[in-house]
Amino acid sequence: MRRAVLLGLAMFTLAAPQILTATCHAADSINPQADFKAFRKYFTERFTNVPLNDFVNGPYSMDAGLRKQWLEIDAFPPYQFALDKGKEMFNTPFKNGKTYGDCFPNKGIGVRQDYPYFDTKSGEVITLDVALNQCREANGEKPFDYSKDDMAALTAYMAYTSRGKRFDIKIPDDPRALAAYEKGEEYFYTRRGQLNFSCASCHVQNPGGHLRTEVLAPALGIVAAMPIYRSEWGGMGTISRRFTSCNSQVRATPLKPEDELYRDVEYYLSYMSNGLPISGPGARP
Amino acid sequence: MASTIRMRAIANGETTEVQALVQHPMDSGFVKDSKGNLIPPHYIEVLEFQHAGKTVFTAFWGPAVAKDPYVKFSFKGAQKGDDLIISWVDNKGQSDSVVGKIQ
Numbered sequence: 001m002r003r004a005v006l007l008g009l010a011m012f013t014l015a016a017p018q019i020l021t022a023t024c025h026a027a028d029s030i031n032p033q034a035d036f037k038a039f040r041k042y043f044t045e046r047f048t049n050v051p052l053n054d055f056v057n058g059p060y061s062m063d064a065g066l067r068k069q070w071l072e073i074d075a076f077p078p079y080q081f082a083l084d085k086g087k088e089m090f091n092t093p094f095k096n097g098k099t100y101g102d103c104f105p106n107k108g109i110g111v112r113q114d115y116p117y118f119d120t121k122s123g124e125v126i127t128l129d130v131a132l133n134q135c136r137e138a139n140g141e142k143p144f145d146y147s148k149d150d151m152a153a154l155t156a157y158m159a160y161t162s163r164g165k166r167f168d169i170k171i172p173d174d175p176r177a178l179a180a181y182e183k184g185e186e187y188f189y190t191r192r193g194q195l196n197f198s199c200a201s202c203h204v205q206n207p208g209g210h211l212r213t214e215v216l217a218p219a220l221g222i223v224a225a226m227p228i229y230r231s232e233w234g235g236m237g238t239i240s241r242r243f244t245s246c247n248s249q250v251r252a253t254p255l256k257p258e259d260e261l262y263r264d265v266e267y268y269l270s271y272m273s274n275g276l277p278i279s280g281p282g283a284r285p
Numbered sequence: 286m287a288s289t290i291r292m293r294a295i296a297n298g299e300t301t302e303v304q305a306l307v308q309h310p311m312d313s314g315f316v317k318d319s320k321g322n323l324i325p326p327h328y329i330e331v332l333e334f335q336h337a338g339k340t341v342f343t344a345f346w347g348p349a350v351a352k353d354p355y356v357k358f359s360f361k362g363a364q365k366g367d368d369l370i371i372s373w374v375d376n377k378g379q380s381d382s383v384v385g386k387i388q
Binding site (some may be wrong): 231 | 291293304306308339352353364
């Protein structure tokens with residue numbers, strides 16, 4: 001563990017100039033476009049031999065051996081059962097006869113890349129998971145747990161129908177949208193927990209590095225593969241599950257799944273991934 | 286309920302390559318749940334592949350095999366379009382089987 005921390009510090013020193021440029025923009029005034037450019041530049045210049053569209057494959061874009069295993073696994077993906085279940089759930093009408101498709105543009109097929117979006121009516125970031133539960137409640141059904149099982153199966157199917165479509169996250173001309181973006185960015189770069197790690201400590205400063213046996217995924221495109229089947233979990237998990245377990249791993253107290261701040265982080269990360277293809281559902285070690 | 290077995294068998298000249306994924310908790314009996322109670326053992330004991338009335342592959346599995354297990358093997362003597370029967374039985378006597386076509 002000490003070695004990992006020291007390595008982290010060393011990496012931080014190396015990466016510091018780029019990080020500073022990325023956050024300096026934000027400090028002057030909130031400028032998502034400049035952030036986006038700096039963020040993209042940082043990753044593409046650091047990993048010159050990784051094709052841009054490959055960042056969505058997380059650790060597999062970083063490690064050749066892991067990639068080989070994954071290609072073998074992906075011929076018979078472990079998320080297949082969840083995907084089949086999600087498809088069945090998606091096409092089964094609620095008690096009132098309506099379906100999930102009725103709540104979404106294009107009947108919910110191929111729309112994953114537009115989420116999360118900023119809802120100017122409620123003044124909040126709405127993720128796909130939240131939209132699905134809102135849809136359930138509007139039709140008199142109980143909301144699902146945000147972490148796994150049913151929610152993961154549904155989002156897996158919706159991501160699957162959107163594979164290859166490129167993230168198209170918009171920040172509307174609304175000060176509340178910019179504030180949400182900024183809060184998400186701040187959360188992402190703020191250190192927390194007993195280990196004093198920020199999200200960025202691992203996923204910006206150290207992608208491709210190891211955390212024990214695991215290869216860290218780059219923050220660029222990290223949300224494109226969600227939801228994921230993780231062998232470590234022995235099952236499917238949503239973005240919420242990823243956020244809460246990341247927080248516990250650095251020994252911080254996780255927020256509630258789909259907490260406003262988590263949604264802001266997803267908004268920030270998805271905006272940073274604009275133009276990258278949806279690759280979910282994914283399989284991760 | 287949907288089948289617990291997903292299979293793909295591809296005839297490639299002489300040999301047929303078979304891949305299968307089985308949905309099963311494969312509880313070892315040594316793991317506790319969040320309340321501290323032991324989760325009783327529940328695992329597949331026998332997995333069998335049959336082609337033309339003959340068993341071509343048998344796996345004696347046990348508590349050490351991971352959840353939702355995957356298996357891959359190849360055998361000789363099958364043609365494209367033949368049936369391949371896959372079945373499993375677990376320690377609780379539950380079972381499932383599926384008939385797949387060799388592609």
